[in-house]
Amino acid sequence: MDKLLDVENVSISFIQYTQGLNQRDLKVITDLTLDISEGEILAVLGSSGSGKSLLAHAIFGILPENANLNGKISYKGKELSQEDKEEIRGKDIVLVPQSVNFLDPLMKISDQAIGHTDSDEERKAKKAKQREIFEHYNLGPEVDEMYPFQLSGGMARRVLVSTALLSNPKLVVADEPTPGLDEKTVQETLNHFKHMKEDGIGVLLITHDIHAALEVADRIGIFYSGYVIEIALKEDFTGDGENLLHPYTKALYKALPANGFNLTKGHQPLHGEIPNGCPYYDRCEMRFDRCKDERPELLDLGNKKVRCFKYEEGA
Amino acid sequence: MELKGTNISFKYPLAKEYLLKDINIHLDNNKITGLVGDSGVGKSTLCEILSGYYTNFEGTVELDGQKLPEKEFCPVQLIYQHPEKVMNPKWKMKDVLEESWNVDDNLLSEFGIQKSWFTRFPQELSGGELQRFSVLRSLNPKTKFLIADEMTTMLDAITQVQILDAVLKIVKQRKMGFLLVSHDMDLVNTICDDVIYFNDINGI
Numbered sequence: 001m002d003k004l005l006d007v008e009n010v011s012i013s014f015i016q017y018t019q020g021l022n023q024r025d026l027k028v029i030t031d032l033t034l035d036i037s038e039g040e041i042l043a044v045l046g047s048s049g050s051g052k053s054l055l056a057h058a059i060f061g062i063l064p065e066n067a068n069l070n071g072k073i074s075y076k077g078k079e080l081s082q083e084d085k086e087e088i089r090g091k092d093i094v095l096v097p098q099s100v101n102f103l104d105p106l107m108k109i110s111d112q113a114i115g116h117t118d119s120d121e122e123r124k125a126k127k128a129k130q131r132e133i134f135e136h137y138n139l140g141p142e143v144d145e146m147y148p149f150q151l152s153g154g155m156a157r158r159v160l161v162s163t164a165l166l167s168n169p170k171l172v173v174a175d176e177p178t179p180g181l182d183e184k185t186v187q188e189t190l191n192h193f194k195h196m197k198e199d200g201i202g203v204l205l206i207t208h209d210i211h212a213a214l215e216v217a218d219r220i221g222i223f224y225s226g227y228v229i230e231i232a233l234k235e236d237f238t239g240d241g242e243n244l245l246h247p248y249t250k251a252l253y254k255a256l257p258a259n260g261f262n263l264t265k266g267h268q269p270l271h272g273e274i275p276n277g278c279p280y281y282d283r284c285e286m287r288f289d290r291c292k293d294e295r296p297e298l299l300d301l302g303n304k305k306v307r308c309f310k311y312e313e314g315a
Numbered sequence: 316m317e318l319k320g321t322n323i324s325f326k327y328p329l330a331k332e333y334l335l336k337d338i339n340i341h342l343d344n345n346k347i348t349g350l351v352g353d354s355g356v357g358k359s360t361l362c363e364i365l366s367g368y369y370t371n372f373e374g375t376v377e378l379d380g381q382k383l384p385e386k387e388f389c390p391v392q393l394i395y396q397h398p399e400k401v402m403n404p405k406w407k408m409k410d411v412l413e414e415s416w417n418v419d420d421n422l423l424s425e426f427g428i429q430k431s432w433f434t435r436f437p438q439e440l441s442g443g444e445l446q447r448f449s450v451l452r453s454l455n456p457k458t459k460f461l462i463a464d465e466m467t468t469m470l471d472a473i474t475q476v477q478i479l480d481a482v483l484k485i486v487k488q489r490k491m492g493f494l495l496v497s498h499d500m501d502l503v504n505t506i507c508d509d510v511i512y513f514n515d516i517n518g519i
Contacts, residue, residue, distance in 0.1 A: 047443060047471040153354065179469065182354035183498060210472060211499075255472035257501035263476050267427055270441050 003077070004171050004202040005036045005059070005093075010071035011226075012054050012063065025068070029054055030226035030274065032071070033298050033305070036171065036202040041193060043205040043213035046223030047268060052206050053098075056175045059204075060095055061085030075171075094164040096174040100156035103148040110134075110144035113163040130166060137162045137192070154185035161192045171202045178212045190216045210256065219304075222249050225269050225279035228298060231305040245306040248280050278308070286310060316344040316379055316492055318391060318460050320365055323374035325357075334360060337518040338374070340511070342460070344492040347483070349503035351496075352513025358496050361513075362464045365494075366393035378459060392453040396465040398445035402437045408448055409433040415452040426451050426481045443474035450482055460492040468498070479506060 012029040028051040036042045046052040057063045059073060061082050073080050075088065089095075104112050113130050117123040134143065137158045143151075151159060157177065164172055174193065178186045193203050193216050207213055213220050214237055222230045229246050236243035241253035254262040266283035275281055278291040288309055298307045323338040334357045342348055352358050364372050367383040376383055383389055395401055402411050412418060412433075423430070426447045437445060446466065453461060461482070467475040483506065486493045497503050503510055 047441065047474065050441065184353065208469065208471060252472050255476045257499065257505040261476055261505050263480050264473050265427070265477070267444065267474075268441070270444075 003035055003037050006074040007034050008072040013068045015066045032228050034221050036204055038202050039197050039200045041197050041203040041217045042219050043217035044221045044223055045213050047208055052223050053175050056173050060089045091167050093171045094169040096160050096164045098176045100148055105148050109146050133162045133165055153181055157189050173204045175206045178209050224248055225274050227279055229307045246308055247284050318342040319377050321375045325372040338516050342492055342494055344490050346508035347493045349495045349507035349510045356513055358513050359464055362462050366391040366462055388457050390459040392458045393462045394453055394466045396468050398449040404437055408435055412448055412452050416455045443470045462494045464496045
């Protein structure tokens with residue numbers, strides 16, 4: 001399996017005005033590292049408002065102007081510049097956005113799925129392709145002529161997914177594809193991702209829904225306070241969570257209603273209040289003295305990764 | 316204490332068909348009830364009717380035999396899924412919370428709210444932090460019944476436990492009624508004593 005996307009030590013900060021002309025640099029993502037191979041689904045799991053959608057924006061080069069991006073994003077081994085991103089987005093790498101709000105409310109579905117065309121032939125070819133894919137996702141010819149407001153939540157999701165697949169992408173980035181949908185539609189959406197995986201497409205699933213992540217992903221990256229603190233295998237989320245490494249991941253797993261509904265105190269420090277040392281220091285049960293001031297790096301343990309001193313050799 | 320909806324029917328003004336038809340629902344404060352159903356069937360609309368947001372429906376809603384007041388504080392309080400949509404973006408959190416009542420420090424720490432958040436605007440807090448305010452705001456001493464419409468759907472599992480744990484403590488202590496609307500059957504089975512399936516009570 002070839003590696004498709006490699007995200008290394010990416011950090012994103014924003015310049016914000018506080019009062020008058022005073023500016024501050026607000027770090028939202030401090031250290032994000034992950035990789036996706038062909039035919040693999042990697043979920044990035046983080047609470048809402050934690051800034052994980054910015055990862056998608058960074059990959060596509062659509063961060064706002066006051067954002068500052070550091071670190072390395074490579075596609076098939078080649079580091080991407082802003083120009084590269086603009087070149088391959090919508091072709092090799094596509095985005096499945098969060099909601100129907102991303103569709104143009106005044107444009108018919110089929111027109112916006114096809115997008116801009118230069119000639120009549122191109123238009124016909126694209127139209128045929130679009131019809132074929134829409135058919136595959138159970139969207140009849142009548143949908144082509146509809147406007148977004150006429151779609152149900154599930155149909156809108158199918159439109160977004162099939163539009164994304166129009167360009168035969170190698171990598172699909174899905175930003176929060178499941179909230180606000182009922183069980184049936186969630187299942188349907190997740191099945192789409194499973195099919196993409198079978199077709200050899202790499203999928204990056206950005207979500208806060210742990211059930212969705214566990215259902216389809218091969219590996220799950222846990223995002224906490226702007227860091228990836230662990231990349232675990234799906235199989236590790238079983239039993240008492242004894243195979244999970246980071247204390248936060250363990251606590252998260254045990255807080256699920258089906259696994260005990262265990263209470264863990266404290267809150268996730270967010271933008272601007274993140275301590276110097278380990279972001280989980282305040283809540284950690286197995287912390288060392290050095291965790292207070294020293295920040296652990298993401299340790300590579302073969303097929304998993306964890307950001308914790310406890311798993312360092314000799315510790 | 317009993318919250319009772321009798322023969323509730325409702326359709327949106329321009330709709331041809333009824334969304335809710337002849338719904339009878341009895342809730343009391345002796346048990347925690349869960350309400351489950353597919354999206355788009357009208358669960359949220361029913362919640363809004365039960366908490367006095369609509370008046371243009373057929374049937375009656377009564378709390379202990381009394382109609383819900385139209386002008387003063389409503390003893391049935393509704394908590395929505397998205398806290399950022401129910402707060403004035405130009406108010407600081409202190410004003411947002413104290414619009415309802417003055418909360419003592421014990422309760423603040425029980426809900427994991429830090430005093431330093433008081434001077435921030437809603438957009439400067441995360442969804443989980445905002446939802447703590449939203450819940451605590453609804454727990455005015457005059458509140459008798461709480462309806463949580465997908466209250467924790469957008470939150471991570473740990474925050475979900477924290478918030479529900481704090482709410483249920485108060486609900487038991489003050490002998491309030493509590494209705495939980497959720498898609499998550501594991502959650503409903505964990506905290507509810509009784510489950511109502513929406514399709515069973517809706518006469519469509």
